[in-house]
Amino acid sequence: MYYSQISKEQLNDECRALRAQYDELVKKELKLDMSRGKPDTEQVSLSDGILETLRSGGDCISENGTDCRNYGVLDGLPEAKKLFSDILDIPPENILVGGCSSLSLMYDEVVRAMLFGVAGGKLPWSAQGKIKFLCPVPGYDRHFAICEHMGIEMINIPMGQDGPDMDMIERYVSEDESVKGIWCVPKYSNPEGTVYSDETVRRFAALKPKADDFRIFWDNAYAVHDLYGEIKLANLFTLAHEYGNDDLPIIFTSTSKISYAGAGLAAMAASKANIDKTKKSLAIQTIGYDKLNQLRHVKYFKNAAGVNEHMKKHAALLRPKFEAVIRAFRDELGPLGVASWSEPRGGYFISLNVVPGCAKRVYELARGAGVTLTTVGATFPYGIDPLDRNLRIAPSYPPVSELKEAVHVLCLCVRLAAAERALSEK
Ligand SMILES: Cc1ncc(COP(=O)(O)O)c(C=O)c1O
Incomplete structure (x- = not known):
C-alpha cells in the first residue's frame, strides 16, 4: 500500500489533504444510497407487459383447464413448472412453484427441517441438540439471519475464485454429524459475483455427509x-444424481430480478422425496399460491429463451452502473493499493475489500458525507467481519450520475481511512 511506503511527514500531509477534500464533500449535504440490491424503476418497468396479459376471465385458464382465479393446485401450474424447468434444466416433476419469494421458500424449508426433519431423516433438526450450517463468506446476510433466528450455529467458509473452500467443506461435512446444511449462491454469488467452477459443483454433488439429513441450500x-x-x-x-446423492441439493430461484422484486415467482427444485416431504407440510400451510401471477408470467415470458431475451434488456441497463463503479475503483483506488474488489460478470453486487480494520471507519466516513452503504459485517454470520474489511456495493438502484458521485465519495473515504490507519501505525 502506497501510504505505508511514504514518510510520516508525507503521510501527515496526505491525511490533511484528504480530510480537506472530505470536508468539502460533507458541505454538499449529499443523500446517496449504494446499499439497496434492488432493480431500479426502469428495470421493473421492462416487465409491465405482464400486467396486460390477463384482461378477462377467459385469459385466466391454465393449460390443464384450471381456473386460476379459484382455489387449487398446491405446487404450481404445469406451465409455470415448465418455465422453471426450462430455466434450471431440471425436470418439471422436480419443481415446486410457490409464492413470490425464494427467501420465504428457504426460510420455510429450514423451519420444516427443524420441526419435522428432512426426507429420510430420523429426527427433526431441532431434536438433535446443537446443529450447524456452513456459510461461505462473504455471503448473503438474509441466509445468515435465518440460521441466527433458528439458533443454528454458523461456520465461516472462505470463498475463493472458484467458489468456497471445498477441502474445508468436505472435511466438515464428512466428519461432523451436527453439520446439517450449507448456504450457496453458486452463480454470481452475493456479494462477490463468483461463479462456482464445474469442479466445485461436482465436488458438492459428490459430498459424503456424515449426517444422513444434510442438505445443500443452493440459492x-x-x-x-x-x-x-x-x-x-x-x-x-x-x-x-450421478453420485447417488439425489436428496442432497435443494435448489431455489425466483424472478424477483427478472420481473418484479417481491412480486414475481419463486421456485424450488429437488428430488421427488424432498418435494413430497415439503408438499406434505405445505398442504397444511396453504390451499395454493397465486396462480394468476404464475399464469401471467408464463404468458409473458413463454420459456427460457423469452426470459433470456428479457434479461439482455436488464443487462443493458445494469452494465453502465457496474462499469462506473469498477472504473472509479480502478482509477481512484487501484494505483494506491488501498483496496481490492470483484469485477463480476453478472448478478447484483460488487464486493470491495478495504485495508483490514478499516471497513467500519469507511462506512462511518461515507455516512458522514451522505452516502449510505450496506452495514459493515452484513456479509458475515452474526454481522461480524473478522477482518473488518468487506463492503457490499449495490450499484443497481441509483441513476448512473448519482452512482458516480457516490462512488467518488466512497473512494475518498477508503483512501482517508487507509491513510489514517497507516499514520496510526507509523
Ligand atoms: C442471493 C439471494 N437470494 C435471494 C434473494 C431474495 O430473493 P426473493 O426476492 O426471491 O425472496 C436475494 C435478494 O437480494 C439474493 O441476493
Whole structure:
C-alpha cells in the first residue's frame, strides 16, 4: 500500500489533504444510497407487459383447464413448472412453484427441517441438540439471519475464485454429524459475483455427509443474470444424481430480478422425496399460491429463451452502473493499493475489500458525507467481519450520475481511512 511506503511527514500531509477534500464533500449535504440490491424503476418497468396479459376471465385458464382465479393446485401450474424447468434444466416433476419469494421458500424449508426433519431423516433438526450450517463468506446476510433466528450455529467458509473452500467443506461435512446444511449462491454469488467452477459443483454433488439429513441450500438467485453473455453453471441436480446423492441439493430461484422484486415467482427444485416431504407440510400451510401471477408470467415470458431475451434488456441497463463503479475503483483506488474488489460478470453486487480494520471507519466516513452503504459485517454470520474489511456495493438502484458521485465519495473515504490507519501505525 502506497501510504505505508511514504514518510510520516508525507503521510501527515496526505491525511490533511484528504480530510480537506472530505470536508468539502460533507458541505454538499449529499443523500446517496449504494446499499439497496434492488432493480431500479426502469428495470421493473421492462416487465409491465405482464400486467396486460390477463384482461378477462377467459385469459385466466391454465393449460390443464384450471381456473386460476379459484382455489387449487398446491405446487404450481404445469406451465409455470415448465418455465422453471426450462430455466434450471431440471425436470418439471422436480419443481415446486410457490409464492413470490425464494427467501420465504428457504426460510420455510429450514423451519420444516427443524420441526419435522428432512426426507429420510430420523429426527427433526431441532431434536438433535446443537446443529450447524456452513456459510461461505462473504455471503448473503438474509441466509445468515435465518440460521441466527433458528439458533443454528454458523461456520465461516472462505470463498475463493472458484467458489468456497471445498477441502474445508468436505472435511466438515464428512466428519461432523451436527453439520446439517450449507448456504450457496453458486452463480454470481452475493456479494462477490463468483461463479462456482464445474469442479466445485461436482465436488458438492459428490459430498459424503456424515449426517444422513444434510442438505445443500443452493440459492440460484442469479441463474440468468448475466451482464456480458451467458456463463454456464454446472447442473448440481444432474450431477448429484450421478453420485447417488439425489436428496442432497435443494435448489431455489425466483424472478424477483427478472420481473418484479417481491412480486414475481419463486421456485424450488429437488428430488421427488424432498418435494413430497415439503408438499406434505405445505398442504397444511396453504390451499395454493397465486396462480394468476404464475399464469401471467408464463404468458409473458413463454420459456427460457423469452426470459433470456428479457434479461439482455436488464443487462443493458445494469452494465453502465457496474462499469462506473469498477472504473472509479480502478482509477481512484487501484494505483494506491488501498483496496481490492470483484469485477463480476453478472448478478447484483460488487464486493470491495478495504485495508483490514478499516471497513467500519469507511462506512462511518461515507455516512458522514451522505452516502449510505450496506452495514459493515452484513456479509458475515452474526454481522461480524473478522477482518473488518468487506463492503457490499449495490450499484443497481441509483441513476448512473448519482452512482458516480457516490462512488467518488466512497473512494475518498477508503483512501482517508487507509491513510489514517497507516499514520496510526507509523
Ligand atoms: C442471493 C439471494 N437470494 C435471494 C434473494 C431474495 O430473493 P426473493 O426476492 O426471491 O425472496 C436475494 C435478494 O437480494 C439474493 O441476493
